[in-house]
Amino acid sequence: MRKKALILLGCPELPIQTGIALYLASRLKDAGLEVSVAGTPTALQLLTVADPHGYYVDKQHLLDLDSCIKALVEKRIAIDLCAVVVHNDAGVSYLATVRHISGAKLVALVLGHDAEALAAEIDCECEKLVAKAVHNPQSAKQRIDALFEETERWAV
Amino acid sequence: MGCIELMDYKILQSRVSFKECREFILSTCKEVYEVEPGYQLFEIYLIGNPPIFVGVEGDDVIFPYVKPCHGAFVLKIKGPDVIERLRSERTAKRQ
Numbered sequence: 001m002r003k004k005a006l007i008l009l010g011c012p013e014l015p016i017q018t019g020i021a022l023y024l025a026s027r028l029k030d031a032g033l034e035v036s037v038a039g040t041p042t043a044l045q046l047l048t049v050a051d052p053h054g055y056y057v058d059k060q061h062l063l064d065l066d067s068c069i070k071a072l073v074e075k076r077i078a079i080d081l082c083a084v085v086v087h088n089d090a091g092v093s094y095l096a097t098v099r100h101i102s103g104a105k106l107v108a109l110v111l112g113h114d115a116e117a118l119a120a121e122i123d124c125e126c127e128k129l130v131a132k133a134v135h136n137p138q139s140a141k142q143r144i145d146a147l148f149e150e151t152e153r154w155a156v
Numbered sequence: 157m158g159c160i161e162l163m164d165y166k167i168l169q170s171r172v173s174f175k176e177c178r179e180f181i182l183s184t185c186k187e188v189y190e191v192e193p194g195y196q197l198f199e200i201y202l203i204g205n206p207p208i209f210v211g212v213e214g215d216d217v218i219f220p221y222v223k224p225c226h227g228a229f230v231l232k233i234k235g236p237d238v239i240e241r242l243r244s245e246r247t248a249k250r251q
Contacts, residue, residue, distance in 0.1 A: 011224045011225035012225075069203065088227070089173045092205050094203055097193035097194055100206070
């Protein structure tokens with residue numbers, strides 16, 4: 001059975017979020033995982049516009065953020081890996097919540113101007129990928145590439 | 157705010173950090189309960205970085221509410237049933 005990954009998006013105001021989410025989805029898919037993405041309606045619309053044919057994320061696997069949290073709490077969905085995009089204080093709260101309601105391997109993708117300060121506030125058990133990136137996705141991409149050397153072995 | 161929008165709520169703190177919500181509830185509510193992330197309150201599941209505190213004042217429940225783009229809020233909603241459940245399930249941190 002394929003392992004399942006969830007990418008939980010933050011507010012879409014961060015310019016690199018959509019691109020990085022699609023890149024991460026692509027890497028997870030290539031590693032053999034089934035990928036779902038949860039976010040606000042606008043964050044999901046940006047993803048849909050960027051990936052109109054659902055090549056990276058099947059449209060059936062786009063989840064409303066509140067509904068996704070509810071489904072996780074109620075154990076109606078199970079995931080093996082969850083990557084949470086953290087670029088503001090709310091992101092830290094969502095990350096801590098996912099840690100509490102799911103036993104999935106948890107990755108915090110900490111981005112934006114305040115990435116280092118936000119990373120310092122994260123005290124739940126997770127792997128932190130920290131990149132002070134707002135417009136240029138390269139440093140975030142490099143963190144993801146490094147993660148995949150491990151994840152591809154783990155997913156097999 | 158999803159289904160919360162349909163309820164009769166009052167905003168006590170707006171667009172603050174989660175830590176500020178926590179401190180506000182602790183400093184203003186006499187009766188306070190600690191709950192875990194994902195705790196169901198009304199029709200929502202609480203989002204937050206533990207510890208999460210919920211306050212009680214009369215028939216009102218005072219709790220943090222996180223929105224991805226707008227930060228955290230402290231809301232006040234009448235909820236005698238919720239209060240009854242909190243009191244039966246939890247020991248008040250302060251009363």
